[in-house]
Amino acid sequence: MTMTSASTSSSPLEARDLRLAYDDRIVVDGLSVSIPRGEVTVIVGANACGKSTLLRALARLLKPRRGTVLLDGRDIHRLPTKQVATQLGILPQQPIAPEGISVADLVARGRHPHQRWLRQWSVTDEQAVEDALQATGMADVADRPVDELSGGQRQRVWIAMALAQGTDVMLLDEPTTFLDLAHQIEVLDLLHDLNRRDRRTIVLVLHDLNLACRYADHLVAMKDGRIVAEGPPREVVTAEVVEDVFGLACQVIDDPLTATPMVVPVPNGRRARPASEPAGAPDPALVNGHR
Amino acid sequence: MDATVDTPATPPAADHRRPRGTGVTRAPDGSLVVRVSGGLSARLDARSVTVTLVTLAAALLVFAWAMTLGDYPMSLGDVVRTLVGQGEQRHEFVVRTLRLPRGLTGLLVGASLGLAGAIFQRIMRNPLASPDIIGISNGAAASAVFVIVVLGGSSTEVTWGALLGAVGTGAAIHLLAYKRGVSGYRLVLVGIAVAAMMTSITSYLLTRAEIYEAQRAVVWLTGSLHARGWDHVRSLAVALAVLVPAALALARHLRVLDLGDDAARGLGTRADRARSGLLLVATALVAVSVSSAGPISFVALVSPQIGRRLVGGSSAALVPSAALGALLLVASDLVARRAFSPTELPVGVITAILGAPYLLLLLARANRIGSAG
Numbered sequence: 001m002t003m004t005s006a007s008t009s010s011s012p013l014e015a016r017d018l019r020l021a022y023d024d025r026i027v028v029d030g031l032s033v034s035i036p037r038g039e040v041t042v043i044v045g046a047n048a049c050g051k052s053t054l055l056r057a058l059a060r061l062l063k064p065r066r067g068t069v070l071l072d073g074r075d076i077h078r079l080p081t082k083q084v085a086t087q088l089g090i091l092p093q094q095p096i097a098p099e100g101i102s103v104a105d106l107v108a109r110g111r112h113p114h115q116r117w118l119r120q121w122s123v124t125d126e127q128a129v130e131d132a133l134q135a136t137g138m139a140d141v142a143d144r145p146v147d148e149l150s151g152g153q154r155q156r157v158w159i160a161m162a163l164a165q166g167t168d169v170m171l172l173d174e175p176t177t178f179l180d181l182a183h184q185i186e187v188l189d190l191l192h193d194l195n196r197r198d199r200r201t202i203v204l205v206l207h208d209l210n211l212a213c214r215y216a217d218h219l220v221a222m223k224d225g226r227i228v229a230e231g232p233p234r235e236v237v238t239a240e241v242v243e244d245v246f247g248l249a250c251q252v253i254d255d256p257l258t259a260t261p262m263v264v265p266v267p268n269g270r271r272a273r274p275a276s277e278p279a280g281a282p283d284p285a286l287v288n289g290h291r
Numbered sequence: 292m293d294a295t296v297d298t299p300a301t302p303p304a305a306d307h308r309r310p311r312g313t314g315v316t317r318a319p320d321g322s323l324v325v326r327v328s329g330g331l332s333a334r335l336d337a338r339s340v341t342v343t344l345v346t347l348a349a350a351l352l353v354f355a356w357a358m359t360l361g362d363y364p365m366s367l368g369d370v371v372r373t374l375v376g377q378g379e380q381r382h383e384f385v386v387r388t389l390r391l392p393r394g395l396t397g398l399l400v401g402a403s404l405g406l407a408g409a410i411f412q413r414i415m416r417n418p419l420a421s422p423d424i425i426g427i428s429n430g431a432a433a434s435a436v437f438v439i440v441v442l443g444g445s446s447t448e449v450t451w452g453a454l455l456g457a458v459g460t461g462a463a464i465h466l467l468a469y470k471r472g473v474s475g476y477r478l479v480l481v482g483i484a485v486a487a488m489m490t491s492i493t494s495y496l497l498t499r500a501e502i503y504e505a506q507r508a509v510v511w512l513t514g515s516l517h518a519r520g521w522d523h524v525r526s527l528a529v530a531l532a533v534l535v536p537a538a539l540a541l542a543r544h545l546r547v548l549d550l551g552d553d554a555a556r557g558l559g560t561r562a563d564r565a566r567s568g569l570l571l572v573a574t575a576l577v578a579v580s581v582s583s584a585g586p587i588s589f590v591a592l593v594s595p596q597i598g599r600r601l602v603g604g605s606s607a608a609l610v611p612s613a614a615l616g617a618l619l620l621v622a623s624d625l626v627a628r629r630a631f632s633p634t635e636l637p638v639g640v641i642t643a644i645l646g647a648p649y650l651l652l653l654l655a656r657a658n659r660i661g662s663a664g
Contacts, residue, residue: 061553085559092553101605104319112547113559117540120334121324123312129319142319165558 012037012169012201013058013088017067020053020225026065027053028225035169035218038199040192042212045222046246051205052093052173054222058203059090059171071169085113089167091158093174097146103157104142107132110164132164135197136190152183159190169201170194176206184208188215209246213237213260221245237261321604342601342611350618354398357625358390362633388520396519397621397638399527400580401590405616406538407576408591409598409609410569413545415475418653421592422577425482428586429489430460431578432512435585436493439508440500449511453582460485461574465567473566514587514639516624523583530579538572538609541565545607587639589646590616590623596653619645 014034020027028050035041035058043051056062058069060076069076071087089110097106110132111125133139136156141149146157155175162170172191176184192215195202206212212219213233220230221237223245229236242250242263249266316324322336358370363385372378373386408421415425422428434456438444444452464485468477493512497505544565547555552562577591598612623641630636 056553059553059557061556081556081561082559085557088557090553090557092551092557094551095554096549096551098549098605100603102319105321105605106550108319109546109550110558115543117543118331118333121318121322121326121332123326126316126318 010037011035011070012072013203014070015054015058015067016070018054018057018064018069019066020050020057020062021065022053026225028057031067031225031227033220033227033230035201035203037201038195039201039217040195040215041201041203041218041220042216043203043205043220043222044207044209044212044245049222049245050225051222053225055090055171055173055203055205059088060084061090061092082113085165085167087167088169088171089162089165091162091170091172091175093177095158097154097157099147101146102143103138103146103149103160104129104133106146106157107138107142107160107164110161110166113165128164128166132160135163135194136160150183151179152186155179155183155187156190159187159194163194167200169203171203172205174205174207176208176211184211191215209237209242209263210255213262214255214258233261237263320606336602336606338602338604339606339608339611342598342608343614346611346614346618350398350401350614350621353618353621353625354394357394357621357628358386360625360629361385361390392521392524393516393519393624394621395524396527396583397516397624398617399524399531400516400584400587401594401617401620402613403527403531403534403576403580403616404587404591404620405594405598406535406609406613407573407580408593408616409595409607409612410538410542410573410576411591412595413607414548414566414569414573415479417475417479418596419592419650420475420479420482421589421595422573423586423588423591424486425479426464426484426486426489427457427461427482427574427577428581428588429486429493430463431457431581432586433489433492433496434459435511435582436496436508439511440496440504443504450582453585454578457578457581458574460489461570461578465570473563473570478570510637511585512639513637514585514642515637516584516620516627517635517637519583527579527583530575534572534576534579535613538569538576541569541572542607542609544569549605585637585639587620587642589642589650590619593646593649594619596649 011034014032016032018031019029031054033054043054045051053062057064060069060081063077071079071084076084108125108129111128114125115121130139133142136159138153138156138160141153146154149157159172159175162172175191176187179187188211191202191204194200204215216233218230219233219236221228221241228245229241237252239250239252242248242252249268251264251266252261253264254260255262313326313328316326318324318334320336321338322334324332324334326332355367355370359365359367365382365385369378369382370386373382374391378386404422411420411422411425412418414420431453435449435453438449438452442448464478464482465473467485468474468481470477497508500508544555544560547558547560548562548565550558555562555565580587594616595608595612598608598615599606602608602611619642620638623645624638627636627638627641630641
């Protein structure tokens, strides 16, 4: 990884020597990372490894104790809140949809950073919302209340809101949590398409390593507040790294459909029987009696 | 201004439905948008406007009607003629000195309570979060009773005492609830505790008071518009001239504060600062109204709820709530004056009689749904 000159850096968002803490508990220390422009970056790691904390710091929601976050080469904490909001959007883990709000109304609130006292609803605002609804396939339900939508659709509405904000960089904190598998894929496909359409820089925190491998151009693996490995999924995801980061013994094989790495956990002594074996064969777990 | 980053994602050629640059259109929340050349645009929620106008008209009717009634009844025509300076000499004093300032004080106090209640309830995401429940009115009351009972202060001094009490209590609640920013939930809990403390201070002071002072204190504590003069109207008008525009300016942030603090910050609003500003304005609104009319209960609680129901959608309904507060208070005052005439009740008695069943209804319904929010 090279960081030649800050001003002409190709990264729209980078962190240098971050120390992040809640009260007295230091969660991340001495972390540096630079997010590649126009790509999908996925941050993975075990629970409480500091990945969401890092995302919050990148989004300026958390002030670092030490170090800086640079947005287009400038210290994000020295920029006005409103200006940051025109360059970088964040979809938090659990945003609140006000009771009874319609899809279009919620998406329109993404335009807040572009509005002023005497420019409360401009043509650009209208266009951006229309566009975001189209891009996320929500134009047909624009007038429906958000409460009536399914979990997957609701997440699309929030993504549409972030999209309407019209920022070059979009951060999403676990956008697929609480969704069933089909809706997870739906949301990730949408983000992938948005990235390819506008070359928008997207940073995600994800739980599912296999999905992360599928959708990431750049994968960042974290453990105990540090980055263990980063790069293309193919280079990052090895059995050793997964063992180290997740404490999980596994084999890494090729995903048969996308040829991206796919993590198959070692069965750990239970149920380790090929499906082709005759049903009458003794269960190895019972025979070996170990975990 | 931010044209460099504000480029639409698709080139203009691809537009199938090009929005109009000038004229009237609709925003996604249903509000009317007026655009003029030069890129200026303003939005108005049509339903809010309707509700506000109808309510205000009703409030003015009640206000005018109230001025005809009293120990010295007169016709509406007489009242109007007196107001425009064409009236008879004998009406002058009754209308201009007695009834007009009382009615105006009622309108202004009601409006500020309605507006303050709407802001509190919206920020704390809790329909019960009104200044008479989270301790601000109680703080004003304790302070005013202290001035009456211990210092034996004049009515002007009582006014100042109430004002300082409200602001001081508001600040104390804010500080006590502060923990890496203020959350609505903590504010409500701390506020209820502070309210209980302030009420006990008031009770203690009353037990120590001489009978005359105690009576004066109790009348003040009920909340009354009796004998309100032009001094009250003037100070209320000056305060509202500052506070209402401030509230409306900050109200823009409610649209994103509604989405949670992280989302609001991500959308370019300093959530804590915006919320503190709104709380400060709402507290000041309560302070000026309590200092002019005593701690009139339930207006701040009920008006925003009616307002939100009438306007519908996700609107904060600040202005309609203010109008409803004004209507509610002048109507209650009319009842207070006439229901048992010639005996006149303090208006606070009527608002409590009307408001208490509403609160019970609200609690019962919240229980049925299984949440207090």
